[in-house]
Amino acid sequence: MQDQMDDLGAPLAIEKLSLHDQVASRIRDMIIEGYLEPxxxxxxxxxxxxxxxxxxxxxxxxRTLAAEGLIASVRSKGSVVRKLTPEEVHGMLELLGHIELLAGRLVCERASDAQIADLLALHDRMLDRWRARDRMPYYKLNQEFHSRLSDYAGNPALTETQANLQARLKRIRFMGNRNADYWDDAVAEHEEMAAALRQRDGEELGRVMARHLANTWARVRDRL
Structure with missing residues (x-):
């Protein structure tokens, strides 16, 4: 544990000690980046x-991270970083692909012009972080893009289901960009999403988003 913490290369102290969400955010990042392994x-x-x-x-x-599915309680061990099986990961990515296919269709039908512009602005910020090779800031913007797109689809049940699956797949999605080629391929898919959003082409956006999730499985399955 100590070696993992030293490798972070940055002060670990939380400035606002009363805010548990800051603590959850720090531990979540450590899980996503692999400092706390499954x-x-x-x-x-x-x-x-x-x-x-x-x-x-x-x-x-x-407790927050347990609700997100990142931590599990194990008898005699206490809290441990949850380890997903390949079958669990594949099943969740498969379902998420269908959910985001529908989200892509709905957002082009229902989102306001301001919401579409917001998604495109997020996309541009993602590209800035990709060009700078800033992996974690890119990843967080990417997660926000998918979350907002789901929210703007105007279906609360879809939004809730997408959020639950996305939370459990945080580490997996981060692994999908683990090398330059995979990351570049994922960005190319997001460029296709942005083009479909600009045209409000829901069928195309849905197809690209579903393919994006299928390709995520191809990028991570050898690491599980």
Whole structure:
């Protein structure tokens, strides 16, 4: 654990100690980037101390991450980073692909011009981070793009389901851009999404988004 924390290369202390969401965000990033690997036991005393927070906000953060599906409670071990099986990952990506296919169709029908412009602005910011090879900021903008697109589709049940699946697949989606070629391919797919959004071509946008999720599985399956 200590070696993993030292490798972060940045101060770990949380400035606003009372805000458990900041603690959850820091631990979430550590899981996504692989500093806390699947199956790793969360040592509350050590990690809370390194983050500079008390046990109360730390445990609240763990509950948040457990609700997202990133952490599981294991008898005799306590909290551990959840390890997904290949079958679980494939099933979730398959379902998410169908959900985002529908989201693509609906957003082109229902979103306002301002919402379409918002999605395109997010896309442009993603490209800026890609050109700078800033992987984590790119990833977070990418997640926000998919979340907002789902929200703008105007179907609360779709939005809720997409959010639940996306939360559980955070680490997996980050792995999908683990090398330059995979990342560049994913960005090319997002360029196709942006083009479809500009034309409000819901059928094309849905197809591209479904293909994007299918390609994510192809990019990560050898690592599971």
């Amino acid at each position: 199956g790793t036991r969360i040592d509350e005393v050590v990690l809370a101390g390194q983050l500079g927070v008390s046990r109360t906000p730390f445990r609240e953060a763990l």
